[in-house]
Amino acid sequence: MKNLNLSSLKKLEIILEGEHMEFATDLLDRAGVKGYTIVNQLSGKGSHGFYEGHVMFNEDDVLVMIITAVSESLVEPILEGFTPFFNQHSGVIFISDIQVSRLVKFAD
Amino acid sequence: MKNLNLSSLKKLEIILEGEHMEFATDLLDRAGVKGYTIVNQLSGKGSHGFYEGHVMFNEDDVLVMIITAVSESLVEPILEGFTPFFNQHSGVIFISDIQVSRLVKFAD
């Protein structure tokens, strides 16, 4: 794609209970993330706890998904920042490769 | 990312009419999927039928997207399970590569 100036970034999709959204966005802000998009009022079924996965939950419109794109160097500190939280709360972070058109807004 | 324990999984994004959501989540449950997240009240434009794509629809807030992460071995049985359904109903399944932090909840 010769005329495009695409940057390879990592997309993070952070799914957690809506009551903890501000914890998550504060963590992203402190990590230097410049922008994110929030999908509200998700429902879901899953397990409680990031590592243990024992207690099942079945939640109705209480989850949110925070979508953001970061440079690869930010993935590790962000995941480390979330680890203690997800040891105690429901949720997950999906990491995937994306490209975006040249964007100052996602520089870190 | 030396300190992280990331697992490679397949993300499935299943978009279909909300009235058929329980069919889809039942199929996922039977396939051994441990968790999923549902985005409600999507709108969309597309074609009717998974393989034929003839009849156009234009739907307002009646679609849902079910997001789940599964091991690669589950992709084929899940897609085969959905094939008869999508031969008759609108919708699509997107499959992509993701990584997640170590999670018992998505083991199958």
Add this chain to the structure above:
Amino acid sequence: MKNLNLSSLKKLEIILEGEHMEFATDLLDRAGVKGYTIVNQLSGKGSHGFYEGHVMFNEDDVLVMIITAVSESLVEPILEGFTPFFNQHSGVIFISDIQVSRLVKFAD
């Protein structure tokens, strides 16, 4: 996955202010995109302008995300079509690799 007939496509996730949704779907229609799904009432934080990224916004339930799957050949013309728009308005396009089961509806 021997029995599946998967096609490799590019997923576009176009996030922009809801008031400009029709501009975006018209552009996709003219580019030959056959279907898309719209997630409404997103909130977000980001920067104004595709290339400049200076003015921060903090928007509450005014963003939409348009999700579509296109052949690789359509990515460049679609991004070029959006460039003048994103030079003036908030938003972003994420591009990622996906597979879909054989679908006439996403042929272009």
